[in-house]
Amino acid sequence: MTVAEQIKSIASAARQASFAMAKLSSGAKNELLLDMAQALVENAPKIVEENRKDLEAGEKNGLSSAMLDRLMLNEARVKGMADAIREVAALPDPVGEVTGMWKRPNDLMVGKMRIPLGVIGIIYESRPNVTSDAAVLCLKSGNAVVLRGGSEAIHSNLAIATILQKVLANRNIPAAALSLIPFTEREGVTEMLKQEEYIDVIIPRGGEGLIRFVVQNSKIPVIKHYKGVCHIFVDASADFEMAKRIIVNAKVQRPGVCNALETLLIHRDVAERFVPMIAEALSAEKVELRGDETFRKYAPQAGVATEEDWYAEYLELILAARVVDDMDAAIEHINRYCSLHTESIITSDYGNAQRFIREVNSGVVMVNASTRFSDGNQLGLGAEIGISTTKLHSFGPMGLTDLTTTKFIVYGEGQVRA
Amino acid sequence: MTVAEQIKSIASAARQASFAMAKLSSGAKNELLLDMAQALVENAPKIVEENRKDLEAGEKNGLSSAMLDRLMLNEARVKGMADAIREVAALPDPVGEVTGMWKRPNDLMVGKMRIPLGVIGIIYESRPNVTSDAAVLCLKSGNAVVLRGGSEAIHSNLAIATILQKVLANRNIPAAALSLIPFTEREGVTEMLKQEEYIDVIIPRGGEGLIRFVVQNSKIPVIKHYKGVCHIFVDASADFEMAKRIIVNAKVQRPGVCNALETLLIHRDVAERFVPMIAEALSAEKVELRGDETFRKYAPQAGVATEEDWYAEYLELILAARVVDDMDAAIEHINRYCSLHTESIITSDYGNAQRFIREVNSGVVMVNASTRFSDGNQLGLGAEIGISTTKLHSFGPMGLTDLTTTKFIVYGEGQVRA
Incomplete structure (x- = not known):
């Protein structure tokens, strides 16, 4: 044969x-x-x-x-x-x-x-x-x-x-x-x-x-x-300490995996106060920063982010960072560049949290949590067979249920169609 | 352009x-x-x-x-x-x-x-x-x-x-x-x-x-x-009148559609009594019958069914018919020749009904009902966008829900991964 x-x-x-x-x-x-x-x-x-x-x-x-x-x-x-x-x-x-x-x-x-x-x-x-x-x-x-x-x-x-x-x-x-x-x-x-x-x-x-x-x-x-080009958006109402803890965890805890953070978006209203703080924390963890112009203004240690950086899945200690005008701009950036894997918002505003959950259509959408939780075991599916970043059949981390389908079952008593 | x-x-x-x-x-x-x-x-x-x-x-x-x-x-x-x-x-x-x-x-x-x-x-x-x-x-x-x-x-x-x-x-x-x-x-x-x-x-x-x-x-x-190569299996315990009514409906009511009956399987134990009865009813509706040897023995008006007939989606007033030894043989025939569309068993035996529902894995599996109900509207989905005969994403008649997927949503309070 x-x-x-x-x-x-x-x-x-x-x-x-x-x-x-x-x-x-x-x-x-x-x-x-x-x-x-x-x-x-x-x-x-x-x-x-x-x-x-x-x-x-x-x-x-x-x-x-x-x-x-x-x-x-x-x-x-x-x-x-x-x-x-x-x-x-x-x-x-x-x-x-x-x-x-x-x-x-x-x-x-x-x-x-x-x-x-x-x-x-x-x-x-x-x-x-x-x-x-x-x-x-x-x-x-x-x-x-x-x-x-x-x-x-x-x-x-x-x-x-x-x-x-x-x-x-x-x-x-x-x-x-x-x-x-x-x-x-x-x-x-x-x-x-x-x-x-x-x-x-x-x-x-x-x-x-x-x-x-x-x-x-x-x-x-x-x-x-x-691939996983995961985003975190720091909203104007974010708790800075929480944001810092989550961002450092998402980028540094295990940078070589698909649910690690790759792009950070920051609301313009808090850029002046938050960018220096997060840049310092990430630099202390040896993360190389690549920012847009506004980000670099408040974080002089950052290099220049080019268009390519917004698409990049670095899988190492590099982070792209951008200051955005508002929630609309953040969602627009995510819609354009994300890989439909995992995105998280850091916010204390109820309406913005709900809007992010509703309007960002990646496989996993989070509020106030590290992207590193995007995994079948962590989400409670048990062992994971894979992660789907396309929407047909399964979307996001896949467990046992994703290896099944459903059939229709019909119990009749002699019915015929008129 | x-x-x-x-x-x-x-x-x-x-x-x-x-x-x-x-x-x-x-x-x-x-x-x-x-x-x-x-x-x-x-x-x-x-x-x-x-x-x-x-x-x-x-x-x-x-x-x-x-x-x-x-x-x-x-x-x-x-x-x-x-x-x-x-x-x-x-x-x-x-x-x-x-x-x-x-x-x-x-x-x-x-x-x-x-x-x-x-x-x-x-x-x-x-x-x-x-x-x-x-x-x-x-x-x-x-x-x-x-x-x-x-x-x-x-x-x-x-x-x-x-x-x-x-x-x-x-x-x-x-x-x-x-x-x-x-x-x-x-x-x-x-x-x-x-x-x-x-x-x-x-x-x-x-x-x-x-x-x-x-x-x-x-x-x-x-x-x-x-395509829809739909089967009905008449179990040994079937109510003959119900079986006749359902089979005639499934074959004759609208023969040109994918949920019409194409192959009839009959349990050997009831062939001698049931085949003449159903053959007469179908002939009266001008259905051309093509049977295996045993079927023809009890229905001399039937032509010869060849291997090709078991795969055929006639979409007209022709029916392939076979006498099978038992439930195992019926399920084996269905597994080999069906198009994963719709199959129905006519039975009054509880165990056989449940076993057919469990073991036949087509998009729609029925007990004591006409295959003609296999349709989004009839099954209660509302308007139908199509019927899937492959198992990924959707299986069987598809309604609005089949045009959607699910994303994971995660509400946190600052959790990071250890």
């Missing part, structure tokens, strides 16, 4: 297995996941051994030490993967939930019931823990999953997938409910993206390059997250 | 206008729609006059009388369009609904709020009433809309769109909130499908050919509905 034929056969088997997954009770799925956690712990030495092959190849190929660290598994990290599976097992099962039911004039009872999406394709990069993290979210929500990890982690991923498949087989569930594409060539991705007959949705997890490649080449719908 | 540049400019203006639409109150949107209904009635003679140009061109181009009838507008039909707008005005506004809210351990209040999708593209064929029907659903749900109708209705569509745009302008809403692509060449569609920066979703309304063309060429997510 060619690579294309083998991938088609994997996807088609996943579709068949998805019917079995969809029928499993919540109890059966939870037991399955707990067995998987146990199996990872028991087989940790085997996983670490296979991981060593990836690390050696990575060193030979000159991967950076940061990348090697992301790739590395030891027994403690495998135990962490098992714990993450147990947490997913403990989450409520979304499948079967009836989200509403109503009676029609002809006495038909009509409702909507949550069901699995079917087959979910996950395309990811170097972290091998995604193999189990993402897979168990798909299985818990009653889906089959087809995984395609990065070539640099192929030995680790195959080891993990094989262990998890054995657990499926032990419980008489088709092993094809969890498949890993074993081909490291790019063809492994492009052929997978053609299986629209068998795979219902693709969720890419990785850098912008990977995501753009997937979007360009996929015949299957993609839930995507390009 | 080239056609491509003009379409880009229309789409970009629609994106700008979508911010204004998203902010409108429910009251303002309802008044807008009522004004639009009024304007159509007042301008009916103008619309009918423009429609005559399309009819003349259609006759010259040899359109069938059925197609000419679909294209034709008279004052009564324009009044019908206005009435349909008033019905949409009377529906509840989904925008702003908070679908849930919860408190986190750090006292953050987290909720989900319904918001418009943004810009919706509608690509449709000959019926000019879609211009107003689809447009007002998009506007009521706070979206901007870009319409691209069939070339054969271009004069009618332009007349309707111009009248509706004047109402927008009269109420100081950007007219770009409702645009009609004025180009009848295919380029008008292909260029529209490239505007992924400005258009959030494409909903095609028309035949399978149009929908496949849109799916193949779109960079924008498409909500699609290929």
